[in-house]
Amino acid sequence: MSRKSPLSVAIIGVGLVGSELISQLLSLPSPSPFKLVSLSSSKRTVFSQDGLSVTPESWTSTLASSASTPDLVALAEQLSTLPRAVLVDNTAAQNVAEVYPEFLKRGVHVVTPNKKAFSGTQQLYDEILKTSKESGARWLNESTVGAGLPVVQTLKDLVATGDKVKKIEGVFSGTMSYIFNEFSTASPGGPAFSSVVRIAREKGYTEPHPADDLNGADVARKLAILARSIPSLQSTLPEGYLSVSTRSLVPDALASVASGSEFVDRLSGFDAEYEKLRDEARAEGSVLRFVGVIDVETGIVKADLEKYPATHPFATSLGGSDNIIMFHTERYSPRPLIVQGAGAGAAVTAMGVMSDLLKLVL
Amino acid sequence: MSRKSPLSVAIIGVGLVGSELISQLLSLPSPSPFKLVSLSSSKRTVFSQDGLSVTPESWTSTLASSASTPDLVALAEQLSTLPRAVLVDNTAAQNVAEVYPEFLKRGVHVVTPNKKAFSGTQQLYDEILKTSKESGARWLNESTVGAGLPVVQTLKDLVATGDKVKKIEGVFSGTMSYIFNEFSTASPGGPAFSSVVRIAREKGYTEPHPADDLNGADVARKLAILARSIPSLQSTLPEGYLSVSTRSLVPDALASVASGSEFVDRLSGFDAEYEKLRDEARAEGSVLRFVGVIDVETGIVKADLEKYPATHPFATSLGGSDNIIMFHTERYSPRPLIVQGAGAGAAVTAMGVMSDLLKLVL
Numbered sequence: 002m003s004r005k006s007p008l009s010v011a012i013i014g015v016g017l018v019g020s021e022l023i024s025q026l027l028s029l030p031s032p033s034p035f036k037l038v039s040l041s042s043s044k045r046t047v048f049s050q051d052g053l054s055v056t057p058e059s060w061t062s063t064l065a066s067s068a069s070t071p072d073l074v075a076l077a078e079q080l081s082t083l084p085r086a087v088l089v090d091n092t093a094a095q096n097v098a099e100v101y102p103e104f105l106k107r108g109v110h111v112v113t114p115n116k117k118a119f120s121g122t123q124q125l126y127d128e129i130l131k132t133s134k135e136s137g138a139r140w141l142n143e144s145t146v147g148a149g150l151p152v153v154q155t156l157k158d159l160v161a162t163g164d165k166v167k168k169i170e171g172v173f174s175g176t177m178s179y180i181f182n183e184f185s186t187a188s189p190g191g192p193a194f195s196s197v198v199r200i201a202r203e204k205g206y207t208e209p210h211p212a213d214d215l216n217g218a219d220v221a222r223k224l225a226i227l228a229r230s231i232p233s234l235q236s237t238l239p240e241g242y243l244s245v246s247t248r249s250l251v252p253d254a255l256a257s258v259a260s261g262s263e264f265v266d267r268l269s270g271f272d273a274e275y276e277k278l279r280d281e282a283r284a285e286g287s288v289l290r291f292v293g294v295i296d297v298e299t300g301i302v303k304a305d306l307e308k309y310p311a312t313h314p315f316a317t318s319l320g321g322s323d324n325i326i327m328f329h330t331e332r333y334s335p336r337p338l339i340v341q342g343a344g345a346g347a348a349v350t351a352m353g354v355m356s357d358l359l360k361l362v363l
Numbered sequence: 364m365s366r367k368s369p370l371s372v373a374i375i376g377v378g379l380v381g382s383e384l385i386s387q388l389l390s391l392p393s394p395s396p397f398k399l400v401s402l403s404s405s406k407r408t409v410f411s412q413d414g415l416s417v418t419p420e421s422w423t424s425t426l427a428s429s430a431s432t433p434d435l436v437a438l439a440e441q442l443s444t445l446p447r448a449v450l451v452d453n454t455a456a457q458n459v460a461e462v463y464p465e466f467l468k469r470g471v472h473v474v475t476p477n478k479k480a481f482s483g484t485q486q487l488y489d490e491i492l493k494t495s496k497e498s499g500a501r502w503l504n505e506s507t508v509g510a511g512l513p514v515v516q517t518l519k520d521l522v523a524t525g526d527k528v529k530k531i532e533g534v535f536s537g538t539m540s541y542i543f544n545e546f547s548t549a550s551p552g553g554p555a556f557s558s559v560v561r562i563a564r565e566k567g568y569t570e571p572h573p574a575d576d577l578n579g580a581d582v583a584r585k586l587a588i589l590a591r592s593i594p595s596l597q598s599t600l601p602e603g604y605l606s607v608s609t610r611s612l613v614p615d616a617l618a619s620v621a622s623g624s625e626f627v628d629r630l631s632g633f634d635a636e637y638e639k640l641r642d643e644a645r646a647e648g649s650v651l652r653f654v655g656v657i658d659v660e661t662g663i664v665k666a667d668l669e670k671y672p673a674t675h676p677f678a679t680s681l682g683g684s685d686n687i688i689m690f691h692t693e694r695y696s697p698r699p700l701i702v703q704g705a706g707a708g709a710a711v712t713a714m715g716v717m718s719d720l721l722k723l724v725l
Contacts, residue, residue, distance in 0.1 A: 025525050139725060149520075150700065151513040158511075158718040163387050164710075317679040321698050332710045336683050338512065342690075342700035348526075349694050356520040360725055363501065 007032075008362050009050070009083045011039035011076060014091030015064065018114060021351035022091060026358075027057045034362035038083070039076060040064050043092075046071040048079055073100045081107035087361060089354060090115045099125060105132040105140065112357045114144035114350050119229065120222035121241040126229060141360060144353025146173065146223045147324045147344040155340060156230050156328065165331040166231050169295040172315060173223045175322035175345035176207050176214040177291035182319055185279050185289040187311035194275035195268040202265060206322055210261035211268075212251045217291070220304040221245035224293045228302050237300055246303040250291070282308045288316045314339065369394075370724050371412070371445045373401035373438060376453030377426065380476060383713035384453060388720075389419045396724035400445070401438060402426050405454075408433040410441055435462045443469035449723060451716060452477045461487060467494040467502065474719045476506035476712050481591065482584035483603040488591060503722060506715025508535065508585045509686045509706040517690065517702065518592050527693040528593050531657040534677060535585045537684035537707035538576040539653035541568050544681055547641050547651040549673035556637035557630040564627060568684055572623035573630075574613045579653070582666040583607035586655045590664050599662055608665040612653070644670045650678045676701065 010026065012019060026035060036052040040060060045067045047053060055063050077100070080086040088104045090097050090113040098118035101111045102125075111129075118125055119142055133140055146152045159166055172178045183197045198215070201207045207214045221242040228234040228245075238244035252271045258264045282289050287308040292315070295302050309315045319325055324344030327337040343349055372388065374381060388397060398414040402422060407429045409415060417425050439462070442448040449472040452459050460480035463473045464487075473491075480487055481504055495502055505515045521528055534540045545559045560577070563569050569576050583604040590596040590607075600606035614633045620626045644651050649670040654677070657664050671677045681687055686706030689699040705711055 028525055149524075149694070151517050151520075151702070154516075155513050158513075158714065158721070161721055162511075162714040162717040163390055164714065312679070314676075314680045317674075318676045318701075323698055328704075332511070332708075332714065333704050336685055336705065338704035339680075340513070340700075340702055342695050343698065346694075352520065352524040352526060352694065355524040359520070359523055360722065363722055363725065 006084055007034055007036040007052075008358070009038045009052075009080065009086040010035050010089060010358065011041075011048075011080055011086065012037070012089045012091065013041045013071070013073075013097060014094075015040060015042050015061075016091065017347035018350045018354070019091035021347040022089065022354050023060055024057050025351055025355050027055070027060070035358065038086070039079070041071040041076070043071070045069065046076070048076070050079070050083060073097065074103055077103045077107050077109060080104065080109045086110070087112055087358065089113065089358070091354070093117065095121070101140065102128045102132040105129060105138045106136055108136045108138045110138050110361055111140040112354055112361070113140075113142055114148070114354055116145045116222045116226060119145060119241075120225040123236060123239045123241070126241070139361065141357035142226065143357050144350045145226050147326060147340065147342075147353075148346065149349035149352035149356070150324060150326070150340050150342050150344055152326050152340055153226070153230070155338065156227055159328060159330055159332075159338075160230060160232065164333075166297050166328065167331065167334070168297060168329040169227055169293075169326065170329070171293055171326035172290055172319060172324055173220045173293045173326070173344070174214065174291065175324060175343065176201060177220065178319060178324060178344075179206050179322040181288070181290050182321070184275070185282060187283070187286075187288060187316065189283065191279065193269065193272040195265060195272050198268060199265045202261065208261075210264060212255070212258070212261075212264055215250040217247040217249050217304040218242060220291065220293045221247045224295060224302050224304060228295050231295070231297060233297060234295070234300065234302070238302065244302075246301070246305070248303075248305045250306065278306070286311050290315045290319075368446055369396055369398040369414075370720070371400045371414075371442065371448040372397050372451060372720065373403075373410075373442055373448065374399070374451045374453065375403045375433070375435075375459060376456075377402060377404050377423075378453065379709035380712045380716070381453035383709045384451065384716050385422055386419050387713055387717050389417070389422070397720065400448070401441070403433040403438070405433070407431065408438070410438070412441070412445060435459065436465055439465045439469050439471060442466065442471045448472070449474055449720065451475065451720070453716070455479065457483070463502065464490045464494040467491060467500045468498055470498045470500045472500050472723055473502040474716055474723070475502075475504055476510070476716055478507045478581075478584045478588060481507060481603075482587040485598060485601045485603070488603070501723065503719035504588065505719050506712045507588050509688060509702065509704075509715075510708065511711035511714035511718070512686060512688070512702050512704050512706055514688050514702055515588070515592070517700065518589055521690060521692055521694075521700075522592060522594065526695075528659050528690065529693065529696070530659060530691040531589055531655075531688065532691070533655055533688035534652055534681060534686055535582045535655045535688070535706070536576065536653065537686060537705065538563060538569050539582065540681060540686060540706075541684040543650070543652050544683070546637070547644060549645070549648075549650060549678065551645065553641065555631065555634040557627060557634050560630060561627045564623065570623075572626060574617070574620070574623075574626055577612040579609040579611050579666040580604060582653065582655045583609045586657060586664050586666060590657050593657070593659055595659060596657070596662065596664070600664065606664075608663070608667070610665075610667045612668065640668070648673050652677045652681075
């Protein structure tokens, strides 16, 4: 048995996560199991089948000086001529996600933190499964849920080793975690909902437009990804995250407010409603948390605002913008398997991508 | 790119974990990525390079009717003639652990829940690293710490992706977890230490002789395994777990009591000492937990009885015989990455072994 040849890596997307990944990749001790053969932004691309001559300092200028524009299908062709290759998609782009089957059918692995392909239509998801199965090329998406936390692989391991998942329940959004950890505690009083959202936005914990977090779509996408990893739920969400029962925290009256700052200003008009929910929960000895629930027996997949007793780990153990995910299974019963920690941020997301890459060269 | 040929699997040890693993392995959907080529108990062995014709129902009688006795070096030779092979050691035997280098140097992977090889002398550990590096054969030991919980791989991923581990802190023993969750709570009063140990023994949560848990050696072994996965600590425990600073909860006067039941009877003579420790902790608003700590900066690796505030996850979130492990790193800071859940038992241990096997065929 001998060492394999290096895995050729093509990276699309050079924003925060992409830059961090390139930095992690180029910092591996020599001899590296990887050869970086391509880099692409939305405007430019570079490719060298023998490996790009770049350093952590030089890659940005190398890419900036390229005259070539990205062509995904051409890239799939180029990678398919190499002995072993992987596409790393660090974008959040739907159009990149839709081309994964082109790579997989040519035997090129796909590794990505991009949720779009796995949380969208059943058709695209099935096409990914099918092309992967036929060619043997793998797709790995650890960092689509909980960033670098071991969530997706843990679920895959539970399923692959014959455990029966009964329920998955968790706080899947760092933004929602921060907002409700601050807003709803076991103690009386507390800040207004709109002030918490305003501070979260100022700290950069929300999207520029907080409605993009408060609408629950991000949580619904993560639920779709996990639910589809459970055999009995693989085909129960035909429209992906749109099929997930999702409570939006965006007041109807503010649904069409296009500016993030105007949205936060006008959100204060709804503070009394949120305060009422908080008081109701507290009267029961509970706190509010925006959670995702996958109930395998009933087939219910929902992103919702729920009450949890003040003694529950979602109340006692959470802090900051942590994610927490509980797996209730036949083996992990009555007490669940729990994973907790920062579930967002460039460094930990890139770590999840990198650990997927390392699985391919084990 | 095409699918690889099946990985040939040789299993040593057919006790609780071994039986469960064989059951999981033979239950995989067809076509299985594995071919079971050998089974060995301490007395008998069977081998077929084309794969054993066994079912979940028949393997015990097939093994029982064999006239061959196990020969580890011969097995290593046999496996080395196959294209891809793995030894799975489900024993807790030192003599099996010492032969891993023979397998690794012949290109045979090693997967095991056996802690002995990785928590023993530096010499054996270094020999394993060296032979693995030279041949490219891998050793995977996820289930040596926390059974099926994603602990070892998470640490390896943190290290491999360039994170800096600062501190690992956790309750690593299901037995110790149960004992102190019952014995030391935030509420006044509580059962005598010896009664808790007695009940734990009756429930099968302890070894037949509870001193084998209370001496802290199991926790020290897990700490040695994790510490050695951190580059700066790789060579700082020359005698492995014996080099870990370990508090034994076995009273000196009972050190030579050979019978488990006599040990529990006589332990009641020391209840006052434990009660004093519990009262001291409670006076500070704390609980007692037997924990393992790896402090990377100071190089301190210790298994000790420590006090934790009643608001700490070790006090609020733990229950039953759960393990909980916190990774404090540069990226996971100030809030750690936490993994929690059942850390012992045949089904979850076999799951950890199985997920290692699946990594080899990804």
